[in-house]
Amino acid sequence: MQVGAVGGVADVLARFPADRVRLMDIALAVQSEIGFLNDEAVHAIAAKLGMHQVEVEDTVSFYAFLDREPRGCHRIRLSKTPVSLIKGAGAVADAFAEALGIAVGGTTADGMFTLQWTSDIGMADQEPAALIDGTVLTELSPADVPEILAALRGSAVQLPKSTVRSSLVQAGPLLSGPFGKADGTLAALELTPDKVIEQVTSAKLRGRGGAGFLTGMKWRLTRKAVGQEHYVVCNADEGEPGTFKDRVLLTEFPDLVFDGMTVAGYALGARAGLVYLRGEYAHLWDALQEVLKSRRDAGLLGSRICGRDGFDFDIRIQLGAGAYICGEESSLIESLEGKRGAPRDRPPFPTERGYLKQPTAVDNVESFVCAARILANGAAWFSGYGTAESAGTKLISVSGDCARPGVYEVPFGITVNELLDLVGAPDAEFVQMSGPSGQAIGPKDFGRQIAYEDLSTGGSTMIFGPGRDVLDIALQFSDFFVDESCGWCTPCRVGTTLLKQGFEKIVGGRGTLADVTALESLANTVVRMSRCGLGQTAPNPILSTMRSFPEAFEAKLRPEPFAPRMDLHQALREAVTIQGREPVPEQA
């Protein structure tokens, strides 16, 4: 690696068109060439794209995986989630830190290694997990560390522990084959585009990301909207901690995903599809490109798909760079356009003005799989599963304190108790449903159903057994939102930090009832005033824990009516150190 190699940057830039929409790709490619985005690289990128330096910095400074400072040749990113910590990520981090002689967050003096924590990397069923230079390592223990470092220092072709076990534990009707590569597309081509949308509508398919918008309606609105182009976007920014079902789909069923996207392309009259793949899943890149190539070779992508005149559709993959907010559809579109992932105000909705201001349907990976299967098997087959308001099956990503973590395909309507039996968690004390942005529920809610009309979920299901501290885990989730707030709007940018601080005071045993009341009030302001779904759900770890586990809060409270935020003794430590003597103890 040659830091600041101007020739290298020029060569990389020459590979790309002068199109600012491709800024993310260019920044990632330049970084991979020279290690980090130094000022010269930023200037060169700005010149290439005809942009101002401040505009390039606006984008690149936003993403966790883009660096403006030099880092080690090898990047060790350890997944930090409540589940990874339960499984021993702390000891793994300590072992790395000790072996490298640096703290987490540091870089070794020889510039070889940077060690850091990162948000969930989509491996919750195989924690402790890490991303090392883009490779996934799973089920790590401190004993693995010397071997891993030796392999990185040497020239090992494969890192130890870099095998990812299949996460699919239970397939249901959706994922039980056999299926061809283009069953959905072939069935769609028998129908008019309007009839395809009708079929998805009558199957009552709702968005699998968790919001549950009717997919058929979204497609109809997009098709109806006037534009020079229409776009199909697959949201593969699976960033909600605890979920990994999209990784399973993209690894084991990529043809179903692309088949579904092609169905959408036909239905919407789109010529381009884009997959927004989270940066943490860069390890899937080569395999997905292979699948796309084989589909092009088979006439399933490109021009005249399946021999149909006028049906031209192809798919490009856009790699993200570490930003949870980009799972929000309007932020995702901004990011696709090479900008910071700040959400847009609606209206206009993406169905009307999305990618490049054109009508765009953004759907979850799983939604496209459902669409492909609905076309192949019929709407009635699909809506025969599930409940009246939640048709079909749902992929649930299960992790935490259970015997059999992994992905389960279950019909909507299954109760939490039934799910816990299925995965082997008889002593679960609480479950984090739908990730940090969802809710923490206790046994009194375990009889409820997983369905849009009851417990709505994008799939993340983290199970916590006896001895786990519900408040400490909620605090970790609050911290996650501090890191992932985009910063655009006041309530989320400032509110997430203030919520965490207020919550810390209570969890630390320094809070009073007045602090709980103030925290709840602040949390509700953030819910009401935030611009997008991230801010509106960021207080959920606190609010849902208050609802489900009031006794955990009560146990932490101090009896007096007021306790200051500041700890006087702590605040005086610096003065004490300088003076070299302890203050005289207070008279009793």
Next chain:
Amino acid sequence: MDKEIFHFTVDGVEVEAREGQSIIAACDAAGIYIPRLCHHPELEPSGNCRVCTCKINGRNGSACVTPAMRGMVVENNTPQLTADRRTLIEMLFVEGNHPCPYCVASGDCELQALGYRLGMTAPTLPYQWPDRKIDATHPDVYLDHDRCILCSRCIRASRMEDGKTVFGFEGRGIKMHLNIDADGGLGETQMAAIDKAARVCPVACIVIKRDNYRTPNGQRRFDTAPIGSDIEARRGKQ
């Protein structure tokens, strides 16, 4: 071509709007004041501060970025919205460093004026005391980052009105801050004191040098009348 004229209601009062007009622009014209901070009537709206959030057909949304629609029902002046807006103003106060008594903008500052208008008295949120710098490298303009509330007015003005793109954001979340189009200080950019970007700052982050205290404290805009009075004076005079 005349745009279609229609009506909607704000707190029960009928307001006239043209097609494409935002709620806040229609209300401004009608003499109904919706508290706001990042919005500036001469710039494209950006929805950063969320102070102008209203209940629009039952759902919260910002009045600056939401187009008015026929028959829309908007709630603006409610105890809940006032309390939420006051909390936002307080968040901005504690996020930066805002010592009103000795700030050059006191009396002319929209953040301070909104604090008064919305009834912010004693602080209830913890000060964050960020460590921010002053950039005095430009001969005519200085940047006091302590005061920046990330409203993006200067970013929008510089890009759209001045055609310069001197400003932008950098970073994300609570670490997001105002950035300039140079490796060094503001003096290295194309910034000029006559730029629109130098005149839209609602606080005292972008300050023209040698131009302060022309109007003494006590006689400034918001010393004499609460913020929004100019808009409310239009009521019934259309």
